[in-house]
Amino acid sequence: xxxxxxxxxxxxxxxxxxxxxxxxxxxxxxxxxxxxxxxxxxxxxxxxxxxxxxxxxxxxxxxxxxxxxxxxxxxxxxxxxxxxxxxxxxxxxxxxxxxxxxxxxxxxxxxxxxxxxxxxxxxxxxxxxxxxxxxxxxxxxxxxxxxxxxxxxxxxxxxxxxxxxxxxxxxxxxxxxxxxxxxxxxxxxxxxxxxxxxxxxxxxxxxxxxxxxxxxxxxxxxxxxxxxxxxxxxxxxxxxxxxxxxxxxxxxxxxxxxxxxxxxxxxxxxxxxxxxxxxxxxxxxxxxxxxxxxxxxxxxxxxxxxxxxxxxxxxxxxxxxxxxxxxxxxxxxxxxxxxx
Amino acid sequence: xxxxxxxxxxxxxxxxxxxxxxxxxxxxxxxxxxxxxxxxxxxxxxxxxxxxxxxxxxxxxxxxxxxxxxxxxxxxxxxxxxxxxxxxxxxxxxxxxxxxxxxxxxxxxxxxxxxxxxxxxxxxxxxxxxxxxxxxxxxxxxxxxxxxxxxxxxxxxxxxxxxxxxxxxxxxxxxxxxxxxxxxxxxxxxxxxxxxxxxx
Numbered sequence: 001x002x003x004x005x006x007x008x009x010x011x012x013x014x015x016x017x018x019x020x021x022x023x024x025x026x027x028x029x030x031x032x033x034x035x036x037x038x039x040x041x042x043x044x045x046x047x048x049x050x051x052x053x054x055x056x057x058x059x060x061x062x063x064x065x066x067x068x069x070x071x072x073x074x075x076x077x078x079x080x081x082x083x084x085x086x087x088x089x090x091x092x093x094x095x096x097x098x099x100x101x102x103x104x105x106x107x108x109x110x111x112x113x114x115x116x117x118x119x120x121x122x123x124x125x126x127x128x129x130x131x132x133x134x135x136x137x138x139x140x141x142x143x144x145x146x147x148x149x150x151x152x153x154x155x156x157x158x159x160x161x162x163x164x165x166x167x168x169x170x171x172x173x174x175x176x177x178x179x180x181x182x183x184x185x186x187x188x189x190x191x192x193x194x195x196x197x198x199x200x201x202x203x204x205x206x207x208x209x210x211x212x213x214x215x216x217x218x219x220x221x222x223x224x225x226x227x228x229x230x231x232x233x234x235x236x237x238x239x240x241x242x243x244x245x246x247x248x249x250x251x252x253x254x255x256x257x258x259x260x261x262x263x264x265x266x267x268x269x270x271x272x273x274x275x276x277x278x279x280x281x282x283x284x285x286x287x288x289x290x291x292x293x294x295x296x297x298x299x300x301x302x303x304x305x306x307x308x309x310x311x312x313x314x315x316x317x318x319x320x321x322x323x324x325x326x327x328x329x330x331x332x333x334x335x336x337x338x339x340x
Numbered sequence: 341x342x343x344x345x346x347x348x349x350x351x352x353x354x355x356x357x358x359x360x361x362x363x364x365x366x367x368x369x370x371x372x373x374x375x376x377x378x379x380x381x382x383x384x385x386x387x388x389x390x391x392x393x394x395x396x397x398x399x400x401x402x403x404x405x406x407x408x409x410x411x412x413x414x415x416x417x418x419x420x421x422x423x424x425x426x427x428x429x430x431x432x433x434x435x436x437x438x439x440x441x442x443x444x445x446x447x448x449x450x451x452x453x454x455x456x457x458x459x460x461x462x463x464x465x466x467x468x469x470x471x472x473x474x475x476x477x478x479x480x481x482x483x484x485x486x487x488x489x490x491x492x493x494x495x496x497x498x499x500x501x502x503x504x505x506x507x508x509x510x511x512x513x514x515x516x517x518x519x520x521x522x523x524x525x526x527x528x529x530x531x532x533x534x535x536x537x538x539x540x
Contacts, residue, residue: 004383004385004392004394005383005384005385005394006383007381007383007396007398009443009444009445009446013437013438013440013441014437014441075436075437076434076435076436076454077435077437077450077453077454077455078433078434078435078436078453078454078455079434079435079453079454082432082434083434086413089413089414089415089432089434090413090414091414091415092410092412092413092414092415094410094411095410095411095412095413095438096411097411097413097436097438098413098414101413185411185442186407186411186441186442189407189441189442189444190441334441334444334446335444337398337444337445339351339383339394339396
């Protein structure tokens with residue numbers, strides 16, 4: 001029997017706090033990966049810049065997941081304290097929200113440990129850079145010495161250190177993928193939240209934004225070597241290209257989908273949806289790649305290769321990563337009910 | 341597993357009077373402006389002047405594989421084995437609205453306290469009235485008739501054990517029911533060119 005008409009159900013179940021959370025979760029995981037890459041290279045090459053990148057990577061990863069966790073709690077409309085009972089209440093292992101909460105908690109503990117080991121203790125006293133150390137020094141009361149001793153006592157060595165490194169990378173990847181799976185778990189009902197494409201899109205976006213954040217901050221705080229900035233910038237460009245390809249594929253799948261996919265395309269090609277899409281693609285993908293291309297063409301002495309322009313490029317990547325999450329939350333539509 | 345309960349809806353008998361949704365709100369004390377456990381929507385097709393409209397009354401479908409239950413992180417939503425009714429434990433709901441995205445029928449509503457509530461097939465009254473209630477009984481055994489069924493002027497909505505509902509339904513409606521994971525048997529409108537299909 002032919003359908004009589006379509007009944008469009010409710011939309012907009014989530015607010016901007018969820019978009020912020022997904023963005024911060026992605027950038028936190030990405031920052032951790034950048035820190036881990038820098039650590040790996042730093043163990044093999046005697047260059048101070050890698051240690052600075054690692055230190056800022058752990059610190060920014062910790063800061064963003066802490067703020068991100070707060071925004072996750074802020075979006076809940078139920079009694080605020082109820083969510084803190086999650087160790088007892090979150091027991092539905094078919095729900096990505098329950099699984100993801102444990103990923104966030106475990107990741108937060110690992111990244112906090114990594115930040116403390118990188119910023120405190122004997123190794124860090126030689127080079128006392130990093131925000132956490134400055135903050136603890138301000139507190140006074142001999143707290144710095146206490147944390148220094150604690151860091152030295154607990155810092156793993158040998159195989160245990162390698163295990164912590166690998167576990168951290170695994171958790172960082174899981175964190176970013178989970179933020180995608182949180183949405184794509186209902187992808188059967190929401191065409192924009194494609195179950196196959198959203199995880200790679202989020203990994204690429206999170207990693208790209210993580211590189212941008214960590215390298216931009218380290219470049220300004222520790223006068224990072226231009227060669228290192230350039231190398232990580234090229235890595236970021238490669239990831240941005242991958243992100244662009246996945247996003248284009250996702251948009252293409254919408255053009256071949258059903259009624260909800262077609263209506264999502266309408267939303268993305270008009271009004272605020274179009275503004276978000278153009279803003280996200282321009283800021284997050286096209287402009288950073290254009291700046292990188294211009295820097296390569298004009299050489300390292302040109303004005304475009306200055307630290308300010310490079311920082312602006314990284315800022316655009318971060319803005320694009322945020323806009324991607326806003327786009328995915330606010331233009332998503334559920335399949336209509338087909339009335340026959 | 342006990343006999344699964346569900347709804348039966350015949351669009352040919354629905355006149356779009358909203359008695360079902362109003363009586364639902366009254367029985368459960370819901371917000372008359374926002375908290376709609378049962379909705380009546382006029383689904384339209386065609387373009388002016390050749391437009392047809394069909395009133396459809398809808399609530400939680402008490403799906404056999406309830407997707408809301410799968411995504412709820414705190415197991416606050418439960419598909420009851422004894423009667424198939426999907427209920428919510430409002431004392432553990434955190435208001436994450438994940439069920440809102442997972443429900444294909446827009447059934448979950450969120451009140452001023454931010455906690456989810458929805459149709460409980462009138463096994464209790466008020467939000468959360470279905471949680472930990474005894475198994476659903478038929479009216480002759482003392483069970484309350486759902487408010488929407490009780491007040492439907494055209495007899496468009498019925499509720500009961502699915503096996504009994506099937507006996508009233510057309511073969512086509514039963515076949516469609518068997519294919520779809522919802523505890524609702526829907527009669528298709530039999531003349532989709534009629535703007536107002538109910539004949540008194």
